Amino acid sequence: MLQFDILTTDASSHARRGQLTLNHGVVQTPIFMPVGTYGTVKGVMPQSLHDMGAQIILGNTFHLWMRPGLDVMQSFGGLHGFEQWHKPILTDSGGFQVWSLGAMRKITEEGVTFASPVNGDKLFMSPEVSMQIQTTLNSDIVMQLDECTPYETKGHLTTEAEARKSMEMSLRWAVRSKNEIERLQNPNALFGIVQGGMYLNLREESLQRLVEMDFPGYAIGGVSVGEPKDEMLSIMAHTPHRLPAHKPRYLMGVGTPEDLVEGVACGVDMFDCVMPTRNARNGTLFTRFGDLKIRNARHKTDHQPLDTTCTCHACAGAAGVSWDEGGRGGFSRAYLHHLDRCGEMLGPMLTTIHNLHYYLNLMREVREALEAGRFSAFRAQFKADRARGV
Incomplete structure (x- = not known):
């Protein structure tokens, strides 16, 4: 099941505000989707994801096939029951x-033969x-198998002929994916x-042929x-609105x-990336006023939160509100710097929460x-704020 409704569009760009209805719930777009490769967004409880506004998350077919395996997934009725996330999953x-x-x-042409990175077993993946x-897995959104x-290629830039060969095989795999999903009577999208x-000419051809498949x-x-x-920006400007x-x-x-902001302007509705979670674990934090590297020595005695405008669990109340006063608490840059230097697991948990909250917010x-008809002004202010620096 999939229903997509466009609620409003932006006159100055290709941006649009929409609503996506799926089997496990409704998603407001544009949306960022946190990545949960192994059935978990690393270090974040499902309730925390819900609290910070996550509407849909990702799982990875390849890794979940390797571990825990389809027999386990089937016993839980799919990924939702296994990881206790009851909103949509892609x-x-x-x-x-x-x-x-x-x-x-x-x-x-048939598919991909490979050695399992887990135990070395010889495996085969095809569109089917x-x-x-x-x-x-019973995911709400299913992706066709394609060749990335x-x-x-082998030390040289991929030629147009090589890219065409790959693109055309992905199109044939798209047909096979569609035929198999229909044979399985899978109700998801x-x-x-x-x-x-x-x-760009190959992108245009791929696009047109996929659109014909409906x-x-x-x-x-x-x-x-x-x-x-x-x-990358050239592809982003060319393809979505077509x-x-x-x-x-x-x-x-x-x-x-x-x-993300430029992608929305180009007509994109949905995004995913490991950047907010991976960067958090490596000490790089996103803020309204630019990126912050918590490992830098200058943060050792800094009482400020990561971002004074942020209401995430890591930031809110860092300037003086304590837990026992019934406030939401919050943590200073100095404390997060200390956790990172000591290798304490709370550090990447808090920084991951912050980065995901920033993206979702x-x-x-x-x-x-978009709803207020001021996307152009928002886009300009966003760029100015981010350029200002922390």
């Missing part, structure tokens, strides 16, 4: 993970197998994925795979706060700006 097809195995995998796994076209590397939604893949930022206006558009694996502000 699952990646496993194509990117297979691509990232490099020499450990062999791609043919990916659809079968995702049906067992690399930016470089299958998205097709636009490929074509950095070649998927419930569409994704833009093959970006953030090592290409220069300007080339997809059907009445269907959701998903930009896969992107990106920075700036990428940014999307909430984008939606509010």
